[in-house]
Amino acid sequence: MAQYYTTMNLKSRFAPSPTGYLHLGNARTALFAWLAARAVAGRFVLRLEDTDQSRSPQIYEKALLEDLRWLGLNWDEGPDIGGPVGPYRQMERLDIYQKYYEALLETGQAYPCYCSAEDLAAERAVQRASGKSPRYGGRCRHLNEGQRSDLEARSIQPVLRYRVPDSGMLTVPDRVWGERSYALADLGDFVIRRSDGSPAFFFANALDDALMGVNLVLRGEDHLSNTPRQILILQALDLPVPEYAHLPLLLGSDGQPLSKRHGAASLRDLQFYGYLPEAVRNYLARLGHHYAETDLLDDQALAAGFSVEKISRAPGHFDVVQLQHWQRLALQALSDTQLWEWRDLQYALNDAQLWKRLLAANLSDIENGLREKILKAVSEDENLQIQFVAAVRANVLFPEDAVDWLIRCFADEAFAALEKEDTAIAALAETPAEFWPLAAMLLQQSAGDYRIWTKTLQQESGLKGKSLFMPLRAALTGRSHGPELAALLPLIGMERAQQRLHTAASVLSEARN
Template sequence: MKRVRFAPSPTGYLHLGNARTALFNYLYARHENGKFILRIEDTDLERSKKEYEEMLIEDLKWLGIEWDEGPDKGGEHGPYRQSERLEIYAKYVDKLLKSGDAYFCYCTEEELEAEREKAIKEGRPYRYSGKCRNLTPEERMDYEVKGIKPVIRFKVPDGEVVAFEDLIKGHIEINVNEFGDFVIVRQDGMPVYNFVVVIDDALMGITHVIRGEDHLANTPKQILIYKALGFETPKFAHMPMILGEDRTKLSKRHGATSVRALKDEGYMPEAVFNYLSLLGWHPKDEKEILSKEEIIKQFRIEDVNKSPAIFDRTKLRWMNGVYIREILDIDTITKRAVEFFEGFGYIADYDYYKKVMEAIRDSIETLMDIKERAKPFFVDDFPYTQEIIEEVKNSKAYDVVKAFYEKIKDKEEIKKEDFKEITKQIQKELSVKGKELYHPLRLALTGESSGVGLDLLVEVISIKRLKHRLERFLEYFG
């Protein structure tokens, strides 16, 4: 069975690049009827925080990504937090030391810096000299007596070329002389990423490692550790980077770059799932709006592009608007919108929110748009701008609003059909039409020059509030 994993570090919000990595692993597992594992890489004790882990899990679930094994679900390959696996790592460090594939290194930072400076002066890439490779027991004891704490380095075979077939990038070869002996355990005794990830992936039966191409330089080091420990090497797939529209690495200057930020901006998880799946992959039929099931059915890791993906915020907004207008049911949208209504100070009951959403859903792209689009349904005592004042003075606006008020003042309710019939009557009586007819009513009822259809507005707000707005207008301009 094919097994993949997503292994984030809980040091911040879930970045969109990491979210896509999680998504592609999830899609691969579901397409192949395999298993998807969530593992938390929290060996950076200073930066890793429990609250970030909780937010990572929340954000993944919000996106619609589920896992088969993980810290919150358990499984036969746990624990699923690296901080709880230190005894396991220690056993394999000891194995490498005994086999001679790893050694203690007592070089100080000053010595290493001197090596780096020498390499720079000689115009060659720096790699550790290996001076501690063959220390005698007596030499090691001298360092210990001096209180020098060692790191543990992996002994890289001289001159070897590591070759592998990347499922996305194709054949790759890297000469180990490019990096030399590397650290696998720090001075404080904490094992480093390149070592623990191999142990975890091997013991958890990971068959395919799908990750960003920024990890490509780590892959040959990890393959060497797999071989030294006698583990089977998984297949690798390195996805291209996600760039901003200016073709630079996606960062905060491009706007919201975390899943949490998109959620807070009122994006639908289904739309974000759909959009992220198209960052570097596309279905054979070139469709852009696809359900989770359709994406899973068509997804193949071999079809992922080699070139970088461009994060197009305008396209994401468009896609989100499609989900709001055409795909999601009104109750789903309304339930998600409640916190936005309340956050903007628009307080009402659920049924009223639902009516408002039905009226405005065709004109919004994210739930943040509610602030402006829903305002006419909640704000009765809006100001009249100087522009409105001038327009009313120099037109039939007052007469139109007065005529409309006279026709509804004795009514107990008004429907869309009533609004259309009344405006037809006014059109004939005052010889006004088009903007000359509807614009005065919009100014009186919303204080704005454009916005929601007035027939929708009058049907949603109460007749009492409708009359209040008209009376207020007539009193002000009378």
């Protein structure tokens, strides 16, 4: 099968079943199909395969569209915007399918099958016991009209099966895996219409691709065995056959199928955690596809660098550490103003439950308006917002991190309620008690000048390096690592800083309790 499209008419698609939230493996498939189209100014189609009505409530269709838009994908044709070859929901295309069922019946390439589920299970059991691969034996192939009428009189609703040739080979080219050959006798006659009248995947998926002009199908390698059956259908109906490119599986870092235990399984999970869509696009684009560039790429560069030939046959391994790397790059690409106006950060700033969790040891502070007090102070001073973001941005991966640092900088008495790291507690415990009043006095004398303060404190206390800076950071922030103290000190302010230095011993005591 030769490539028959040009870079001017490439048309790809993403055709999910809206039966749950969008899995990361499917999200990568959607991204690859979108990049393939955008790389050559082609068209990208979104189609919903919603024939499993019991598992396709409206909530999942709505979530699917929302999640794809959040990822940054747009489509040229789809269920929400229409297009020249719609409709784009399979349940709205049943009349179209019926026309082609009748065409196959008329030519004898399809036939009704009345076998029960029990009959088919028994047949498969016998085949397995004899070491054969399970396949339909074709018992209903040769029923005459009288036999069919008798079965229908018993109210048995048949499925419709495609009649696979008894012999021959079918060669299936694949842009990722190369050519594969299939013995037709091994395929068995497969179902193309269920007993309830709804189309089976093999049929509707292939027919929709052909009728919608899709000429490049990117999908998971779990569909490799479906492809020969779908090509047979299209050839029988004299419809164009697209090129196929089957993507390797997406696994967790442990080599097992991706699931919740790896930290995220769906695109909605990543949104919930606060990942930026730019980070997710850059990471997913590199899972099983090679880019020479190691920097964060915009959409134009991602598309320009995409090629089906760069897709690996090896499984992609989802690694949350690598995803966090791209999250950090995406955050650093934002200006200070953009970072402060980050939508997810704004949600977090207004999430009282998050503040309560961060201050779990002292919930009354929330009730007494701590959150409102801090946000009011910051919102009234744009310079303070930018100063805060500039100070903490290198230590923020998620909105929750920014809220935590906001509290650590601007909380007064509630500071004692914040979680203290074990290393910070140890640093406080190892510091002589006389160090704290000295540090507070010298801070006052230095008028808050960080360089003068720490230089004088080093001379007066005899402490230096880690022994000096670790306890100061622990007393002022409750953490052993974080943003530069020189940048945090103006945010914390003289009054709060002195209070924290004076009460370092009591903070230690409370933390131990």
